[in-house]
Amino acid sequence: MVLLPYYIMQKLTTADIISLVNLESIDLIGVSPIKPLLIDSRYEKNIKRICPNARCVIVFGNIFPQSILDACPENPRPARYTLEALYSEGAGICLKISRFLEKNGYRGVIIPAYLPVEMNYETFGLKGELNLKHAAVEAGLGSRGKNDLLITPNYGPRVRLFGVITDADLNPTPKDSKDYCTNCNTCIKNCPSGALSESGCDPKICSPYAMKWGLPQILRFISELEKETSNKDIFKKLRGLEVWNFWQALSQGSYYECFMCIQSCPVGKIKFSKMEHT
Numbered sequence: 071m072v073l074l075p076y077y078i079m080q081k082l083t084t085a086d087i088i089s090l091v092n093l094e095s096i097d098l099i100g101v102s103p104i105k106p107l108l109i110d111s112r113y114e115k116n117i118k119r120i121c122p123n124a125r126c127v128i129v130f131g132n133i134f135p136q137s138i139l140d141a142c143p144e145n146p147r148p149a150r151y152t153l154e155a156l157y158s159e160g161a162g163i164c165l166k167i168s169r170f171l172e173k174n175g176y177r178g179v180i181i182p183a184y185l186p187v188e189m190n191y192e193t194f195g196l197k198g199e200l201n202l203k204h205a206a207v208e209a210g211l212g213s214r215g216k217n218d219l220l221i222t223p224n225y226g227p228r229v230r231l232f233g234v235i236t237d238a239d240l241n242p243t244p245k246d247s248k249d250y251c252t253n254c255n256t257c258i259k260n261c262p263s264g265a266l267s268e269s270g271c272d273p274k275i276c277s278p279y280a281m282k283w284g285l286p287q288i289l290r291f292i293s294e295l296e297k298e299t300s301n302k303d304i305f306k307k308l309r310g311l312e313v314w315n316f317w318q319a320l321s322q323g324s325y326y327e328c329f330m331c332i333q334s335c336p337v338g339k340i341k342f343s344k345m346e347h348t
């Protein structure tokens with residue numbers, strides 16, 4: 071048996087990371103310098119703590135297949151299932167990047183792409199370790215659209231984003247100055263909750279509507295339960311379909327039932343041939 075040394079300190083390049091990730095069929099990848107992302111003291115303190123001497127963020131996106139999104143809102147279950155698969159796929163690739171960086175003597179800290187987020191009364195769990203949309207814009211993956219999402223030239227907003235912070239001195243990929251949002255307002259017109267407007271997305275409106283079986287709805291359910299006066303009615307509610315749906319969302323980890331701001335965007339949309347029934 072040959073025991074290889076765990077790591078060899080080596081100069082890494084952005085091309086090394088791109089070729090590692092290309093093997094995973096990821097074609098949306100870039101590197102953002104860390105500095106422009108530290109827009110407030112919270113991010114600054116946090117990044118110092120999780121990755122001392124952080125220099126940049128490797129950011130990539132995996133594609134959310136459009137046909138699955140097109141099945142919403144009639145049936146959001148395939149999209150809910152796919153979302154979890156996308157997050158697992160991305161997490162696996164982040165792990166590969168992190169291990170690769172460590173083998174070369176550098177830190178590689180994965181930014182949670184979704185949950186967990188820090189829970190406090192200031193941000194109400196609505197702020198990530200780092201803003202991945204911001205990182206993606208800085209790395210040249212696309213531009214910020216009216217739907218408040220990253221719009222990429224080829225897939226529109228139909229990409230999930232992932233990031234690994236590192237102290238390796240990688241060359242940033244150039245920022246793209248083009249605006250890919252066509253300003254057609256389709257996303258605003260199609261937002262069923264009214265959360266989207268010219269001034270962006272209001273998370274207080276989006277969250278309870280889109281996360282149909284998430285925390286805001288669990289809290290509403292509990293406060294309705296508190297109003298019940300008889301034990302019989304309490305138990306009836308506890309055995310009802312809402313609790314089954316909460317159980318399903320909690321055990322599978324998918325809470326979103328609305329994807330309209332992603333689905334409705336015309337940028338990069340595939341025109342599928344019409345289905346013919348004979």
Ligand code: B12
Nearest residue numbers: 183196197198201202204217218219220230231271273326
């Ligand atoms: C918290 C969160 C939410 C919250 C709050 C949303 C919000 N507006 O931030 C809720 C639950 C509502 C939510 C909803 C959704 N989310 Co969300 N969410 C996150 C999470 C975990 C953190 C985001 C964060 O830190 N926001 C903090 C606030 C302050 O940031 P901000 O809104 O960007 O505000 C700043 C900017 O507006 C900035 N700003 C304004 N204009 C511009 C322009 C540029 C160029 C820049 C750089 C900055 C900038 O100034 C503000 C102050 O800092 C990220 C993952 C991550 N770590 O990034 C995913 C993430 C942003 N969500 C995502 C998605 C897809 C969704 C949903 C579509 C859910 C779904 N059904 O799948 C909806 C879309 C809502 C919408 N249209 O915006 C994706 C976006 C992918 C993409 N292509 O852009 C992410 C990146 C998850 C991922 N890993 O892919 N989300």
